[in-house]
Amino acid sequence: MTQRSSSARRGNPDARMPLAEHLREFRKRVVLAAAGIAVGMVAGWYLYTPVFEALQQPVLEAAERADALVTVNFSGIATALDMQLKMSLVLGIVVSAPWWLYQLWAFVAPGLHQREKRYTFAFLGAAVPLFFGGVAFGWWVFPRAIAILTGFTPEGAANFLDAQLFMTFAMRLILAFGLAFVFPVVMVALTWTGLVRGRTWMRGWRWAIFLIFLAAAILTPTPDAITMLFMAGPMVLLYFSAVGVCLLRDRRRPREVETFV
Template sequence: MPLRGHLVELRRRVVLSALGILAGAVLGWFFYEPVFEALQRPILQAAASRDAVVSINFGGLATAIDMQVKVSVFLGVLISSPWWLYQLWAFINPGLNRTERIRTYGFLGAAIPMFLAGAAFAALMLPNAVRVLTEFTPDGATNLIDAQTYLSFVMRFVLAFGIAFLLPVVMVSLTLLGVVRARTWARGWRWAVLLSFTFAAVMTPTPDVLSMIMLALPVCGLYFLALAIGTVHDRREDRRRVAAGLPRIDGTTPSTEESA
């Protein structure tokens, strides 16, 4: 397919993804009230635990409706995640052979629950993060949290976990497709840990160490889990190819490695 064809197909997939998110946002509009109550619950729990005034503040005339629109779009991204992840798969699908297409089905099947699992994990961690952060409010002071700021915090917190939980899926997919060997991932584990903490520091919108650690540690754990899966696959594939008289995945043969 020429470059123009790829760009046309990319535009088509982006438009379809946007339409899916829009449809999810329309559905999310009708679930705004229970979702807002869930978002507000950590604030109320923090206020009750400290016996202090901690509340979400709508600081403008149009802030309330703006909040509802943004929450609806946020819900649209989560609800339509199977759809836009499928569009990502459909874009790369024409360039794959039959075996690679089967493996990308596995990628799609794993990416969706992993993204949602990351978002769910963030939702579980959110009350603790809010409690710790509000504890820095001095005694006797009132903490009126801007609604827009709080929503941005929650959105980045949830999406950061969702994207981070996709990391092992991408790693395993690249290993299964033969693009990157497990030993390459293993050599870069120090950089992976550093980048995990850097990613966590950037994606968590507050400067507290706790939120960063809560995101970085699961990412590191998933990295090493994907590394283990890739190592098992590479060893199994090497044994199969050697038994068939073929070179290993990286092009080496047993005699070549033994002589080296």
């Protein structure tokens, strides 16, 4: 390793890691994150049955309320296996969240001053609860979305929910909420490293709200506006909370620079 890259590793703010070093570091963090998710998939495999039963419960309740046939249907011979593998992957991402979030921070950390690297615990202390909070919020939204959507089934008709589509809907919705809730922490991390100023986030608030609603429309697997608002509302609140923290960082930065001079 060159002296220049070594000084960047020690947290020298004037040194910059070469592009090749950035790419090696990125590849290393991706491999480590993927390994953690693979281990999480093993746990997800064993969690599949209780999680599937919990996700199926709103369907059973909808059938009971409407006194109609509403059920999850496995349409192919390998559908059950394929669905369990996909669901194990998503559960692996959820279970291993503290690990891959740490890898994300570790990729950013070389650009920080040595004393700023202590914020690793602050980043994880905010990102991990927010991710699991988003997952929990998505879990809360899911049965309500099922109740709304199955409520449109005409009286006397049956509603056979394709198992693949049903589980894709559930996992995508829950995971989307988790990732959406983490984004404000990423905003703060980018400001802490000096890549984006707080006032830049503030100036772009109109575009941010537009993109939040666009992302909510894309990430939510249902076409209804209610589910989109369930996601977009908390994201807007978290965005402006993160902007406030970033603006405070902008105010502190000149004083911190003076201490290093």
